[in-house]
Amino acid sequence: MSQFWKPGAEKPRLLDDEEGGVLFLAASASSSRLGHSSIQKQRQRLPVYKYRTAILYLVETHATTIIVGETGSGKTTQIPQYLKEAGWADGGRVIACTQPRRLAVQAVASRVAEEMGVKLGEEVGYTIRFENLTNTGVTMIKFLTDGVLLKEMMDDPLLSKYSVIMVDEAHERSISTDILLGLLKKIQQRRPELRLIISSATIEAKSMAAFFQTSKKHRGMEGEVLGPRIEPAILSVEGRGFNVQIHYVEGPVSNYVQAVVSTVLLIHDREPMGDILVFLTGQDDIDAAVKLLTEEVQNCGRNSLGLIILPLYSGLPRAEQELIFAPTPRGKRKVVISTNIAETSLTLEGVVYVVDSGFSKQRSYNPLSDIENLVVAPISKASARQRAGRAGRVRPGKCYRLYTEEYFINEMSAEGIPEMQRSNLVSCVIQLKALGIDNILGFDWPAPPSPEAMVRALEVLYSLGVLDDDAKLTSPAGFQVAEIALDPMISKMILSSSELGCSEEIITIAAVLSIQSVWVSGRGAQKELDEAKLRFAAAEGDHVTFLNVYKGFLQSGKSPQWCHKNYINYQAMKKVIEIREQLKRTAQRLGIVLKSCETDMLVVRKAITAGFFANACRLEAFSHNGKYRTIRGSQEVYIHPSSVLFRVNPKWVIYHSLVSTDRRYMRNVTSVEPSWLREAAPHYYKHQPPSNPMLH
DNA sequence: GAGCACTGC
Numbered sequence A: 001m002s003q004f005w006k007p008g009a010e011k012p013r014l015l016d017d018e019e020g021g022v023l024f025l026a027a028s029a030s031s032s033r034l035g036h037s038s039i040q041k042q043r044q045r046l047p048v049y050k051y052r053t054a055i056l057y058l059v060e061t062h063a064t065t066i067i068v069g070e071t072g073s074g075k076t077t078q079i080p081q082y083l084k085e086a087g088w089a090d091g092g093r094v095i096a097c098t099q100p101r102r103l104a105v106q107a108v109a110s111r112v113a114e115e116m117g118v119k120l121g122e123e124v125g126y127t128i129r130f131e132n133l134t135n136t137g138v139t140m141i142k143f144l145t146d147g148v149l150l151k152e153m154m155d156d157p158l159l160s161k162y163s164v165i166m167v168d169e170a171h172e173r174s175i176s177t178d179i180l181l182g183l184l185k186k187i188q189q190r191r192p193e194l195r196l197i198i199s200s201a202t203i204e205a206k207s208m209a210a211f212f213q214t215s216k217k218h219r220g221m222e223g224e225v226l227g228p229r230i231e232p233a234i235l236s237v238e239g240r241g242f243n244v245q246i247h248y249v250e251g252p253v254s255n256y257v258q259a260v261v262s263t264v265l266l267i268h269d270r271e272p273m274g275d276i277l278v279f280l281t282g283q284d285d286i287d288a289a290v291k292l293l294t295e296e297v298q299n300c301g302r303n304s305l306g307l308i309i310l311p312l313y314s315g316l317p318r319a320e321q322e323l324i325f326a327p328t329p330r331g332k333r334k335v336v337i338s339t340n341i342a343e344t345s346l347t348l349e350g351v352v353y354v355v356d357s358g359f360s361k362q363r364s365y366n367p368l369s370d371i372e373n374l375v376v377a378p379i380s381k382a383s384a385r386q387r388a389g390r391a392g393r394v395r396p397g398k399c400y401r402l403y404t405e406e407y408f409i410n411e412m413s414a415e416g417i418p419e420m421q422r423s424n425l426v427s428c429v430i431q432l433k434a435l436g437i438d439n440i441l442g443f444d445w446p447a448p449p450s451p452e453a454m455v456r457a458l459e460v461l462y463s464l465g466v467l468d469d470d471a472k473l474t475s476p477a478g479f480q481v482a483e484i485a486l487d488p489m490i491s492k493m494i495l496s497s498s499e500l501g502c503s504e505e506i507i508t509i510a511a512v513l514s515i516q517s518v519w520v521s522g523r524g525a526q527k528e529l530d531e532a533k534l535r536f537a538a539a540e541g542d543h544v545t546f547l548n549v550y551k552g553f554l555q556s557g558k559s560p561q562w563c564h565k566n567y568i569n570y571q572a573m574k575k576v577i578e579i580r581e582q583l584k585r586t587a588q589r590l591g592i593v594l595k596s597c598e599t600d601m602l603v604v605r606k607a608i609t610a611g612f613f614a615n616a617c618r619l620e621a622f623s624h625n626g627k628y629r630t631i632r633g634s635q636e637v638y639i640h641p642s643s644v645l646f647r648v649n650p651k652w653v654i655y656h657s658l659v660s661t662d663r664r665y666m667r668n669v670t671s672v673e674p675s676w677l678r679e680a681a682p683h684y685y686k687h688q689p690p691s692n693p694m695l696h
Numbered sequence B: 001g002a003g004c005a006c007t008g009c
Helices: A038-045 A048-063 A075-085 A102-116 A147-153 A176-189 A205-213 A256-270 A283-300 A318-323 A381-389 A405-410 A426-434 A452-464 A479-485 A490-502 A503-511 A526-536 A542-555 A562-565 A570-589 A601-615 A674-680
Strands: A014-016 A022-024 A064-069 A093-100 A122-127 A131-133 A142-145 A162-167 A194-198 A232-235 A244-248 A275-279 A309-314 A333-338 A351-356 A359-368 A371-378 A395-402 A616-619 A629-630 A636-639 A650-660 A663-673
Touching: A022 A048, A038 A048, A038 A405, A048 A064, A048 A232, A064 A075, A064 A205, A075 A093, A075 A102, A075 A142, A075 A162, A075 A194, A093 A102, A093 A147, A102 A122, A142 A147, A142 A542, A162 A176, A162 A650, A176 A194, A176 A205, A176 A426, A194 A205, A205 A232, A232 A636, A244 A381, A256 A275, A256 A283, A256 A333, A256 A351, A256 A395, A283 A309, A283 A333, A283 A351, A309 A318, A351 A381, A371 A650, A381 A395, A426 A452, A426 A479, A426 A490, A452 A490, A452 A601, A479 A490, A490 A570, A490 A601, A503 A542, A503 A570, A503 A601, A526 A542, A542 A562, A542 A570, A542 A601, A542 A663, A562 A570, A601 A616, A601 A650, A601 A663, A601 A674
Parallel strands: A022 A232, A064 A194, A064 A232, A093 A142, A093 A162, A122 A142, A162 A194, A244 A395, A275 A333, A275 A351, A309 A333, A351 A395, A636 A663
Antiparallel strands: A014 A022, A122 A131, A359 A371, A616 A629, A616 A650, A629 A636, A650 A663
16 A cells, blocks of 8 residues: 555666666656645645655665755655655664754754654754754654764764765765765765765766765675665756746946846836845945945935845844845835855745846865965856746746856856865864774865865874874874864863863853854944953953953853943854853863863963964064064964954964955964963974074 | 954864
8 A cells, every 4th residue: 555665566667867877757646645634745745756756766776866956846854754654764773864054954853843743852853063852762863964973973983873864965065064975985885784865956966976986896795686786876856946037147247246236226127026135245245235225226216215125144133134034015125135145044035036246255275375265256057056046936036147148158167166175174184083084185085175285284283282193193182182073273272271270261262262253243333342342351362352251241141231232242152152061061071170270361371372382473573563474484464453462462472363365364362472382382393494583 | 453155063
């Protein structure tokens, strides 16, 4: 009576598509005998439902199945349920489904629990940082961020409790996803019974297939049946979006902010009602466009009165972000001018028109200077398609691309560069080391990072005393640093604080350094913000200033009003508390003594130095403009104007990070004594060239 | 006296 495909039953019909992958011929969905409740009917109306049998067949017979599914296909919520219904969660095994983002994990898990009529955290559960809603032995389907799954591998390198692991949104190519894919490929060789599903929104499935294709064949006697086929299966599932008509400009656009404004006005004049979503690169562009558009509307008369113009970027205060979701009043048209946040993280209902500038801010990394920064760069074709798709969620839409069709076809790359190839790899390398991957340079990456970047990461870890001469994790420091889920320099700072007796203070600093900013985003009330900052400013620098803010917050009883009055971001402070609690638990597990140094800030600065000695700088002699040089590399740097040490210019400082604009600015700076540097890292500072007037 | 795409453990 069951319609599910089971091993041994007649196979569904398969067809080779022109790409050389395996594509299933749609089966009829109407013959199902699943339940008749409305939820079941809804499930059956999803495009993925037609492929249910095919998916189960492919997963049964292939070690890896790649599913190309557009948004709205239902793959994320349905496939884990199909697998469970087909018995993949029998015998205490668990079906895992990873997501790049926490919010998606929670949303999908609660949706699936609802569809299955179970309480979230029982048969269906989820795990994200700070939250574990699963029940061992009961949970059959578990949603989690890919970062959490990597963390789980530290305790269970073969992920032995999982029968199927579905890696969703793999096309986004985040660092965690790429590390995970590389490791899963390795696990497959040891666990032929494990099944992988790689789910991606773009057609670049072939390169993913090639990556998993090269898996070594499971060895066995000649003629023996060796379990699943090694070559990955590829299956495409259509989405449920509406058609989106694409319009290109006829000639290149010189000023895309201006072009955005005129395009929005044109849509508003000529097109029927429906909201407009604009993609620009960052806060600057967006604020400029909002201002320009508002002025145009005021100069334009009656027809433009119906526009509600809203900016959207992650740094926006919570209340302003929420305006985006308010339904558009009758007769009005909403225009949301956004960063990439609306491309993947947030979904706006009611959008019918998309205006795509063709650019976004992207992280880039130079391993030689060890500097990460953001650059405005052209987006990929995949990104352009994703942006256009945002116009077709409620009804057929239109997308206006502010670049020529010729440019789209000939100049835009098919896919973006994976994050792995645009980032500092220190955290990535230590994670792999902790998982016993000794040969980092020879690791089978989905997209190998440059050797320079890997060597740079190894150097930094060696200088921190986390790796030894053989590039193996040191014990215990190396393992401890790997266990703390933060940048290794911060983790090292925490370890040192244990010996220096200031771990209570240092974990507060570590928590603050791992959020964006404790201050409310500065524009508009700059003077007031600067004055508020002075109330907390410490002569030692920004790190000690953070301690003062934290103390003030606790003394206020964690009051939102107190935060508001002092230009402090309340949401950020709540996050600091949360991260701090987690660090405290990790520290206790690692045997780090939690101790406060009370008012002795000297040891706090020494602990900071122990983690960040590589970022030491010296004020240039006779410098009247605050010019510093890094000790290693002798690069010209300046204290950022947002630092409490701006214009104070102590002789020796260490910084937490550099931002590179017209100059290189040090953010989060603390003054130090030069003797501490050699104390903290004698090996690192022993061979300074004599031209560098160092450590006298 | 300047600027923060977006995630995640």
